[in-house]
Amino acid sequence: MVRSPGWEPPRAIGSRSVLDAARSYGAEGWPVLPVAGVSSTGECGCGRSCEGPGKHPLFRHGAHEATTDPVLIEEWWRRSPGANVGIATGAASGLIVVDLDLPKGGESLQTLVAAGHQLAPTLTSRTGGRGLHLFYAQPSGIAMPSSVGRLPGLAQALPGIDLRSDSGYVVAPPSIHASGRRYRWDRRRIAELPSWMLSRPMVPTPATNFCLTGGASAYGAAALSRELEAVRGLDVVQRNDGLHRAAFCLGRLVGGGELTEALVLETLLCGALAVGLGESEAAATIRSGMRAGMAVPRRAPEGNSGWQPLHKPRRR
Ligand SMILES: [Zn+2]
Structure with missing residues (x-):
């Protein structure tokens, strides 16, 4: 589904429960998936010490299992009431999200500006950490791959800026961030993906x-x-x-x-x-x-076997 520019999400979305928001997103045609929640002490709902607390999908196939089916949504959050909500990006929803991690992405923004490009103001979620998710409407007929540390239309690397598109997802309001703060909608009007991103393909870093x-x-x-x-x-x-x-x-x-x-x-x-x-x-x-x-964590073996690390492995 392609979102027309100018569309705004319902006002109440940010203030309701995660399940209510998941229902609303689904009703808008945005497939959702349950994502690990965060406890009041900031630990990930998966119960392990993981690198992406409150950000990884509860299901193995991640965004590929996202749905707009209200019955399934109800069932998922009944089973995992503390789960955060993710919205599938790319062709699944017609949403392309620029994920800006601050302050690292701030320097990359300067790179963008120096190259004569801008990230047009659009529907934006504040992540509760120090990040912004800029939601753009996917132009019809344009497929766009997800990318890490770069954007299409620009050859330079852009550390701290990712593009979430096909096969991807973003954690959405009112999910709880590991910081304890909730994701919330900020700017509400959705804009079309900036045209400079369509101008030429990405050049991958060798x-x-x-x-x-x-x-x-x-x-x-x-x-x-x-x-x-x-x-x-x-x-x-x-x-x-x-x-x-x-x-x-x-x-x-x-x-x-x-x-x-x-x-x-x-x-x-x-x-x-x-x-x-x-x-x-x-x-x-x-x-x-x-x-x-x-799901099957492994640490550096005691005394080390296999390949030779340069230094003594860190113990945790
Ligand atoms: Zn986790």
Whole structure:
């Protein structure tokens, strides 16, 4: 469904319960999915120490399981009354969301402005952390893949800015953020996706230039580097399964606190692009593999076996 510019969500959405909001979004034709909630002490509803408290889907297939069916929505929140709500993005809803993480994304905004581009004011949700979700109407007939750290129409990397489109989702008001604050609607009128994003395709960062900075223990970084190398060596027949396997292995280490989810996603995405996989398909494969891996967390082994980390693995 394509949203016409000028559309506004119902006034009351932000002030009601998560279930009420989920019902409203569904009624608007926006498929929703239950996302892990956050306890009053800021812990993730999944009960593990996870890297994305209050942000990951409760279901294995994430946004692919999102629905507008009011009966199913009712049932999901009856079973998980504390769940947050996610809205599926891209073709599923006709919504393309620019996810701006502040303050990191602030510098990227300057990059955008320097390139002569703007993010037009539009329907916006404040995330409760230090982020903004800018909801744009997807132009009809235009398919747009999700991206991490960059936007279509611009070759430069944009750290802190992601595009949520096909196969993606965003956590939506009035979900509770790990900060304890609720996501809330700010600006309400939806605008069409800025035309400069349609002007030319993204140029993926060559995986060879990818450097590991933060987000990993020494053990995690060694594993990430090895898996990236494996992904880059995959042939056409193996690459989807191989990518999924790598994401699963690294997802286990994400679950064990050796790597951050974002670092694994960005790194594997670079590797996947380098072997010619499409971005949205690759991102979906990576997320699915990581999610499965995170369910069986693994830490750096005592005394270390397997590959040689540079330093003693961090203990948690
Ligand atoms: Zn969690």
